[in-house]
Amino acid sequence: MTTVALIVAAGKGERSGSALPKQFAPLAGRPMVAWSHATLAAHSAVDEVIVVIGAGQEAMLAAALPGARHVTGGARRQDSVRAGLDAAAGADRILIHDAARPFLSPAVIDRLLAALDTHDGAVPVLPVPDTLVSQDGTPVDRAALRRVQTPQAFRAPALARAHGGWQGGEATDDAQMVRAAGGSVALVEGDTMLEKVTYPADFAAAEARVAMETRSASGFDVHRLEDGEELWLGGVRIPHHRGLSGHSDADVALHAITDAVLGTIAAGDIGTHFPPSDPRWRGAESGQFLSHARGLVEAKGGRVTFVDLTLMCEAPKIGPHRTAMQARIAELLGLTTDRVSVKATTTEKLGFTGRGEGIAAQAVATVRLPAA
Ligand SMILES: Nc1ccn([C@@H]2O[C@H](COP(=O)(O)OP(=O)(O)OP(=O)(O)O)[C@@H](O)[C@H]2O)c(=O)n1
Numbered sequence: 001m002t003t004v005a006l007i008v009a010a011g012k013g014e015r016s017g018s019a020l021p022k023q024f025a026p027l028a029g030r031p032m033v034a035w036s037h038a039t040l041a042a043h044s045a046v047d048e049v050i051v052v053i054g055a056g057q058e059a060m061l062a063a064a065l066p067g068a069r070h071v072t073g074g075a076r077r078q079d080s081v082r083a084g085l086d087a088a089a090g091a092d093r094i095l096i097h098d099a100a101r102p103f104l105s106p107a108v109i110d111r112l113l114a115a116l117d118t119h120d121g122a123v124p125v126l127p128v129p130d131t132l133v134s135q136d137g138t139p140v141d142r143a144a145l146r147r148v149q150t151p152q153a154f155r156a157p158a159l160a161r162a163h164g165g166w167q168g169g170e171a172t173d174d175a176q177m178v179r180a181a182g183g184s185v186a187l188v189e190g191d192t193m194l195e196k197v198t199y200p201a202d203f204a205a206a207e208a209r210v211a212m213e214t215r216s217a218s219g220f221d222v223h224r225l226e227d228g229e230e231l232w233l234g235g236v237r238i239p240h241h242r243g244l245s246g247h248s249d250a251d252v253a254l255h256a257i258t259d260a261v262l263g264t265i266a267a268g269d270i271g272t273h274f275p276p277s278d279p280r281w282r283g284a285e286s287g288q289f290l291s292h293a294r295g296l297v298e299a300k301g302g303r304v305t306f307v308d309l310t311l312m313c314e315a316p317k318i319g320p321h322r323t324a325m326q327a328r329i330a331e332l333l334g335l336t337t338d339r340v341s342v343k344a345t346t347t348e349k350l351g352f353t354g355r356g357e358g359i360a361a362q363a364v365a366t367v368r369l370p371a372a
């Protein structure tokens with residue numbers, strides 16, 4: 001029994017007001033179409049996923065889902081489904097899903113496929129919670145109505161017959177075509193997570209449905225103070241008679257923050273990404289290390305929300321430079337300055353920092369990430 005999932009993603013998303021067609025727009029940091037693609041591709045009963053895109057949307061799909069199998073759709077949703085069906089020839093069961101419904105659960109797929117044991121098709125539905133009236137204000141019995149979602153599951157021969165023999169005009173879903181061709185379609189329990197993203201406000205509502213987790217991690221670094229070096233701390237050049245030495249600009253503060261940010265996603269440390277053996281990083285401005293770490297968090301749909309830095313040194317005094325450091329770190333992380341804490345302490349003349357041999361920095365970074 002071969003089961004192919006079609007994701008129809010060939011629309012223009014005109015009602016969404018999104019700059020990109022909505023199916024490729026980021027939702028919690030991930031292109032919308034990638035959310036349901038991941039669920040379908042991971043489902044044990046689904047053998048293949050084919051994405052139906054619009055002509056000219058190839059580059060957007062490649063960026064969203066590198067290597068995903070795709071075909072080109074048509075002007076109407078049913079034309080896009082038809083193109084997908086041609087590509088899925090030979091399948092026994094077909095699932096048809098809107099890319100515009102990102103949050104698909106495996107449980108819905110299970111319910112739909114189970115219903116195909118006894119029916120030609122199956123659709124997920126939800127009751128209507130609001131009072132309904134017609135245009136003239138006449139009440140409509142909501143108890144008799146259901147809202148229809150996707151995916152919709154079909155026995156492939158029944159679906160092919162329905163599309164082939166369809167005489168009607170625009171069909172808003174495939175189940176109505178199968179019913180018109182005499183097929184039986186089961187209604188299974190839908191899912192409020194499956195709401196379609198159609199209008200601008202739906203993006204915010206969808207983002208709010210993504211479960212987020214908060215993570216914190218620490219970073220620590222030390223560099224030696226030497227004559228003849230510039231002193232960079234927190235991305236700010238500080239006038240001092242000595243500076244920190246290292247392979248890069250030796251900004252111990254940005255290095256500690258970078259390690260803290262990398263720690264929140266268990267992505268190793270600064271040396272993993274920028275090895276001291278690599279000549280490209282000789283004298284490098286450390287802001288780029290922090291920007292890279294921020295980018296890795298954002299690629300996972302997360303964002304850095306707070307940073308707390310403590311510098312340990314006898315001199316220079318950090319107080320006069322605190323505001324400038326806060327501003328630069330905030331800029332690098334895309335934060336407001338009230339989300340960047342810069343503190344300093346001496347070590348009471350004890351140890352290497354107390355003797356002025358070096359500066360140590362310790363940082364804690366907090367991020368918000370979509371929960372796995
Ligand atoms: N010619 C079309 C039209 C729509 N769709 C897909 O069908 C799903 C449901 O359509 P809808 O939400 O109406 O999307 P759009 O047609 O893109 O939206 P709009 O009408 O606002 O342009 C979406 O995943 C959309 O990409 C499609 O594959 N081919």
Ligand SMILES: C[C@](O)(CO)[C@H](O)COP(=O)(O)O
Pocket residue numbers: 077098148149150172173174196
């Ligand atoms: C298929 C569908 O998602 C079922 O509710 C819906 O009809 C498609 O939306 P459209 O706006 O009519 O394309």
